[in-house]
Amino acid sequence: MAxxxxxxxxQVHYVGDSRVRAxxxxxxxxxxxxxxxxxxxxxxxxxxxxxxxxxxxxxxxMTLVFSEMPPLGEKADPTNTSxxxxxxxxxxxxxxxxxxxWASGPYVLIGIVVLPGIAAAALLLAPWLDSGKExxxxxxxxxxxxxxxxxxxxxxxxxxxxAEHQEQLISSPVRKPKSTEIVDxxxxxxxxYKESACIKCHGxxxxxxxxxxxxxxxxxxxMSKEEMIRIMDEGRGAMPAGMFQxxxxxKELLAEWLMKQKQK
Amino acid sequence: xxxxxxxxxxxRLDITPIWRDVADHEVPEHVNPAHHFSAFIYCFGGLTFxxxxxxxxxxxxxxxxxxxxxxxxHASVNYLQNELAMGAIVRGMHHWGASVAIVMLFLHxxxxxxxxxxxxxxxFNWVIGILxxxxxxxLGFTGYLLPWDNKAYFATKVGVEIAAAVPWIxxxxxxxxxxxxxxxxxxxxxxxxxxxxxxxxxxxxxxAVHFILIRRQGISxxx
Numbered sequence: 001m002a003x004x005x006x007x008x009x010x011q012v013h014y015v016g017d018s019r020v021r022a023x024x025x026x027x028x029x030x031x032x033x034x035x036x037x038x039x040x041x042x043x044x045x046x047x048x049x050x051x052x053x054x055x056x057x058x059x060x061x062m063t064l065v066f067s068e069m070p071p072l073g074e075k076a077d078p079t080n081t082s083x084x085x086x087x088x089x090x091x092x093x094x095x096x097x098x099x100x101x102w103a104s105g106p107y108v109l110i111g112i113v114v115l116p117g118i119a120a121a122a123l124l125l126a127p128w129l130d131s132g133k134e135x136x137x138x139x140x141x142x143x144x145x146x147x148x149x150x151x152x153x154x155x156x157x158x159x160x161x162x163a164e165h166q167e168q169l170i171s172s173p174v175r176k177p178k179s180t181e182i183v184d185x186x187x188x189x190x191x192x193y194k195e196s197a198c199i200k201c202h203g204x205x206x207x208x209x210x211x212x213x214x215x216x217x218x219x220x221x222x223m224s225k226e227e228m229i230r231i232m233d234e235g236r237g238a239m240p241a242g243m244f245q246x247x248x249x250x251k252e253l254l255a256e257w258l259m260k261q262k263q264k
Numbered sequence: 265x266x267x268x269x270x271x272x273x274x275x276r277l278d279i280t281p282i283w284r285d286v287a288d289h290e291v292p293e294h295v296n297p298a299h300h301f302s303a304f305i306y307c308f309g310g311l312t313f314x315x316x317x318x319x320x321x322x323x324x325x326x327x328x329x330x331x332x333x334x335x336x337x338h339a340s341v342n343y344l345q346n347e348l349a350m351g352a353i354v355r356g357m358h359h360w361g362a363s364v365a366i367v368m369l370f371l372h373x374x375x376x377x378x379x380x381x382x383x384x385x386x387x388f389n390w391v392i393g394i395l396x397x398x399x400x401x402x403l404g405f406t407g408y409l410l411p412w413d414n415k416a417y418f419a420t421k422v423g424v425e426i427a428a429a430v431p432w433i434x435x436x437x438x439x440x441x442x443x444x445x446x447x448x449x450x451x452x453x454x455x456x457x458x459x460x461x462x463x464x465x466x467x468x469x470x471x472a473v474h475f476i477l478i479r480r481q482g483i484s485x486x487x
Contacts, residue, residue, distance in 0.1 A: 013278065037292060037293030037294065037299075038293045038296070038299055039290040039291060039292050039293060040290065040291055040296070041287060041288050041289070041290065041291070042286065042287055042288070042289050042290075042291050043286065043287035043288075044287075045291075046291040046296060049296060049297055049298045050297075050307055050310050052297075052298075053297055053304055053307045053310075053311070054307075054310070054311060054314050057311055057314070058314075061315075061318075061357075061360070061361070061364060062357075064360050064364075065353060065356040065357050065360055066353070066356075068356070068360070069345075069352060069356065070345065070352070070355050070356045070358075070359035070360065071359075071415075072338075072341055072342060072345060072411055072413055073411075073413035073414050073415045073416075074413060074414055075338040075339075075412065075413060075414075076334075076338065076412045076413055076414055076416060076417035076418075077414060077417075078417065078446075078447075078448075080414060083414050083418050084418075085418035085419055085421065085422045086415070086418075086419060087408075087419045087422060087423060088363075088404060088405075088408050088419065089363070090363075090366050090401070090404065091405075091423070094426075095422070098426065108429055109431065112426060112429055112430055113430060113431070123394055124391055124394050126377070126382055126390060127382045127383060127384075127386075127387035127390050127391075128387065130380075130383075131383070131384075132383075133383070133384075134380070135379060135380030135381070135383060135484070135487055136380070136487050137378050137379075137380070140380065144378065147374075147377060147378075221414070
């Protein structure tokens, strides 16, 4: 080092002013001697164990990634008036809160300022609101009780929001498309459609008779091949269960074909 | 050879104490899942950081192809998901990772809360943690718009409307988020910039403070 004219190899530390030698004692981490037990160094001993947990986690995570394709809907169309908006799942409880009469309309301030404000302030100030020395949960029932109650309410609101959204999706009609041309009319699936009971209610050209039309069904929000098969199996509304009598392979073919009906 | 290079650098920059401090500090038994299986709840914080790293890496690769304008955004996401080799995996990691990050962060927060670990002297680090939570939720909200599909568009519209209903400052928040009177071209640009520059920068600063404070104060003792 430049500040080491004697040339001895011993490391010399300086503070900001390079003429003043640092004489700081090394800061040791707390050694937890008050908690006798098997402490170990962070790297590599402990990090290895934490990595084991991370590997289990990673396997689960990648299983999810490989089995579920991330969804991508139709390109955003601001003129689409029938689209039911829904926020990402972790906002659902706030979204639901704002649907209640006492937290919306003239009372909207309760929903967007008062309740979220209290929650945020309580969370930020938790260490000072719960300032006792006691750390064990059963010794601070008020704090834990408030948190548990809040958690139950968040879960209930999220559940309710999701249930209401699904209900709205089911009852929302398919937009009547301008085009009535059937996609892929030469498919075997169209034959299956015509030969089965579907045709009696949904019509020969998917135009809908007693039942709703199926033109543009592939663009319906929340509709998927799996959902289609479920409706065929379990029925929906006035439609009885088990209307499609063919084999599972045929049913799948028909569902795939119906999802292609994206007339606009 | 490596040793010589290390010594050469170390003599000039004195790097040994920095990493030795990180490597050698003792980790107590009660947070070690190898000694007590139930101690895996103390891993939630580390796992959250792990997901954040996954988000950063997958996001960097998505940014190679994503185009933040309303004409091309949807097409570019569609391309990288359906045409590009491994694109669906990388987007899948980023998409699902966003939800998993929130879940892990939530679990970590609950662990700290129920074990009372935010008490003296660690009050300040709890506040930092809540701010990290807010930034992560902000990342989720801004990232949700980027694929520019109907779901993204209308969710953002509702979100901005809710923000606009806040008295006094509401209209200003909405104008700041939208960059105009409607959710449109500028909004997407804005959310992109917030999502990849502003909020990550804030997140890195908060994470650094979070970790430095943990090193200074140590992990809270057993219950």
